[in-house]
Amino acid sequence: MLxxxxxxxxxxxxxxxxxxxxxxxxxxxxxxxxxxxxIRDHKEFYGILMFxxxxxxxxxxxxxIMLLYLIKLKAHEMYFYANLGxxxxxxxxxxxxxDYLLFFSxxxxxxxxxxxxxxxx
Amino acid sequence: xxxxxxxxxxxxxxxxxxxxxxxxxxxxxxxxxGILGRNxxxxxxxxxxxxxxxxxRYSNVRFNGKAxxxxxxxxxxxxxxxxxxxxxxxxxxxxxxxxYGCSLPELLNDFPEFAREPNLPFGHYSFGHKRxxxxxxxxxxxxxxxxxxxxxxxxxxxxxxxxxQVIKNEKSGKGIIITDHLYRDLxxxxxxxxxxxxxxxxxxxxxxxLRKYGYLA
Numbered sequence: 398m399l400x401x402x403x404x405x406x407x408x409x410x411x412x413x414x415x416x417x418x419x420x421x422x423x424x425x426x427x428x429x430x431x432x433x434x435x436i437r438d439h440k441e442f443y444g445i446l447m448f449x450x451x452x453x454x455x456x457x458x459x460x461x462i463m464l465l466y467l468i469k470l471k472a473h474e475m476y477f478y479a480n481l482g483x484x485x486x487x488x489x490x491x492x493x494x495x496d497y498l499l500f501f502s503x504x505x506x507x508x509x510x511x512x513x514x515x516x517x518x
Numbered sequence: 519x520x521x522x523x524x525x526x527x528x529x530x531x532x533x534x535x536x537x538x539x540x541x542x543x544x545x546x547x548x549x550x551x552g553i554l555g556r557n558x559x560x561x562x563x564x565x566x567x568x569x570x571x572x573x574x575r576y577s578n579v580r581f582n583g584k585a586x587x588x589x590x591x592x593x594x595x596x597x598x599x600x601x602x603x604x605x606x607x608x609x610x611x612x613x614x615x616x617x618y619g620c621s622l623p624e625l626l627n628d629f630p631e632f633a634r635e636p637n638l639p640f641g642h643y644s645f646g647h648k649r650x651x652x653x654x655x656x657x658x659x660x661x662x663x664x665x666x667x668x669x670x671x672x673x674x675x676x677x678x679x680x681x682x683q684v685i686k687n688e689k690s691g692k693g694i695i696i697t698d699h700l701y702r703d704l705x706x707x708x709x710x711x712x713x714x715x716x717x718x719x720x721x722x723x724x725x726x727x728l729r730k731y732g733y734l735a
Contacts, residue, residue, distance in 0.1 A: 405617065473600065474604060482593045484591070
């Protein structure tokens with residue numbers, strides 16, 4: 398039952414992961430290049446959280462638009478998940494948690510890459 | 519063992535508009551129950567309330583006498599096929615059937631036209647085929663009760679006949695609740711029949727009652 402639910406969550410995420418994924422990719426690339434251009438060496442670098450705030454809000458804004466899209470235009474598909482025992486709210490909260498988890502994991506990797514790049518300068 | 523599902527004292531209003539009032543219905547495993555009603559009489563709302571995805575002002579849904587809140591949380595008890603297409607278009611038949619615990623070879627056996635391209639993404643099929651797949655998946659899934667909202671509409675007559683046979687075979691293990699405007703097809707498969715008229719539910723004992731209550735001219 399749990400396995401089936403997890404599969405259902407991943408299937409739901411698969412239906413709309415591209416726009417949030419592109420926002421995550423864009424944010425990481427932008428943070429990487431902005432940080433590189435503004436920081437001269439690794440001693441000035443205190444982590445990418447210095448540059449993250451605006452991108453976090455861009456991410457949150459696009460996720461809110463995505464949420465509206467899912468509620469308005471994917472309403473019929475919710476029956477597919479309801480038939481697997483899943484509530485709409487449970488499904489939406491879980492997929493957005495997964496999306497933020499991927500966002501922060503990507504930021505962590507960007508942070509690591511940036512550190513390595515600055516150290517090697 | 520026979521299981522039963524009862525809906526009782528169901529009242530639904532949208533603002534000032536009354537839709538359902540004091541509905542009582544009883545469904546049993548081993549039987550096909552039909553629900554008829556004019557457009558806008560509240561048939562689909564009734565099914566959604568039973569399923570638990572629509573909140574009524576008041577309703578009491580009981581499985582074997584025990585009240586259940588949000589029955590859809592227990593897919594082994596009830597499943598529902600809505601009027602609209604509900605399966606994500608990018609899913610392949612194999613995945614759909616796996617998730618719902620149905621057998622794809624069984625579908626291919628009964629409807630060989632799917633055997634030519636048995637694993638296309640769902641969105642690639644025609645509307646009629648999609649409808650047939652959705653009906654099949656819900657009908658065959660391991661659940662005590664299944665509710666089908668307009669399963670015969672949009673399906674070609676040859677498939678309707680086969681589907682009726684599948685419904686008759688499938689009822690031995692579950693309770694099947696169907697609503698459709700194609701009342702002749704519905705009458706062919708149902709053991710019990712209800713009509714929703716003037717917001718209330720009426721038990722139909724004889725097809726002549728449909729005229730008496732104004733469903734047929």
